[in-house]
Amino acid sequence: MNCQAFFDHHGWRRRWFYPVISVVVALSVFLSTTMPGTAFDIRSLLFRGVQVIQISNMSDAQEVDLGRQMNQQLRSSNIRFSRNSQINQYVEQIGRRLVAHSDRPDIPFTFQVVEDNTINAFATLGGFVYINTGLIKAADNEAELASVIAHEIGHIGGRHLVKQIRQSTIASGLVSALGLDSNTAVGIGIELALNRPRSRQDEFDADSRGLQALTLAGYAPSGMVSFMQKLMQRGGSMPTFLSTHPATGDRINALQISINAQPSNQGDGLNHGAYRSRIRSIL
Numbered sequence: 001m002n003c004q005a006f007f008d009h010h011g012w013r014r015r016w017f018y019p020v021i022s023v024v025v026a027l028s029v030f031l032s033t034t035m036p037g038t039a040f041d042i043r044s045l046l047f048r049g050v051q052v053i054q055i056s057n058m059s060d061a062q063e064v065d066l067g068r069q070m071n072q073q074l075r076s077s078n079i080r081f082s083r084n085s086q087i088n089q090y091v092e093q094i095g096r097r098l099v100a101h102s103d104r105p106d107i108p109f110t111f112q113v114v115e116d117n118t119i120n121a122f123a124t125l126g127g128f129v130y131i132n133t134g135l136i137k138a139a140d141n142e143a144e145l146a147s148v149i150a151h152e153i154g155h156i157g158g159r160h161l162v163k164q165i166r167q168s169t170i171a172s173g174l175v176s177a178l179g180l181d182s183n184t185a186v187g188i189g190i191e192l193a194l195n196r197p198r199s200r201q202d203e204f205d206a207d208s209r210g211l212q213a214l215t216l217a218g219y220a221p222s223g224m225v226s227f228m229q230k231l232m233q234r235g236g237s238m239p240t241f242l243s244t245h246p247a248t249g250d251r252i253n254a255l256q257i258s259i260n261a262q263p264s265n266q267g268d269g270l271n272h273g274a275y276r277s278r279i280r281s282i283l
Contacts, residue, residue, distance in 0.1 A: 143223025
């Protein structure tokens, strides 16, 4: 290598080397001086290869990845997932029909049935929806079951759990300058999805989004109202699916007003006998 080539080669190295090393030094100084309380935590996360996400600006890909991690955690817990291929395929079929008319048809939704006789359904992040066998049995027809699935799809469409995780982590001081440890987000997300009721605004929003998807998918919108009314009339404690704010009566009134304003209230999925035939394997 001649002298000119040598200096040209090393001059090129210097052009990218010094800016990079400056950024590294600046970051190190920042972590060790301005944020002594969080510097160790962030370095620890980086060394352990833990993903750090910006909870205030989460991408669809990050949300789906967190939802997948939550699903893995749930599958390794004491929750029993149904191995009944017939009922899983049926719920998946209904879900796919609804997703095509949802706010977020481009993310990869996953629908799963949980072996549990309590009347419940919930959603986490990135398209993961869970329906209890108890709720499937409680529905009188496919439109009623579809209305619950549509409601959970509505929560995902509104990114309600993402907002709850953001609020919870900010309130508890868990978010650092660089973001949030994905493992922490997964744990908090599962706790929120399983054990904490959503806000009045989120429930109304999920109802509205769900009703729209239900109607556009060709189901009778009355299924959403009839299912809520029936559960209210069962007596005893309110089913987990409805034990949230606002009161179920307020939600029914709001839904009925929206349905009455539609050009047509017709739709399919109201055949009780056909529905019972589809779910007979779990009856």
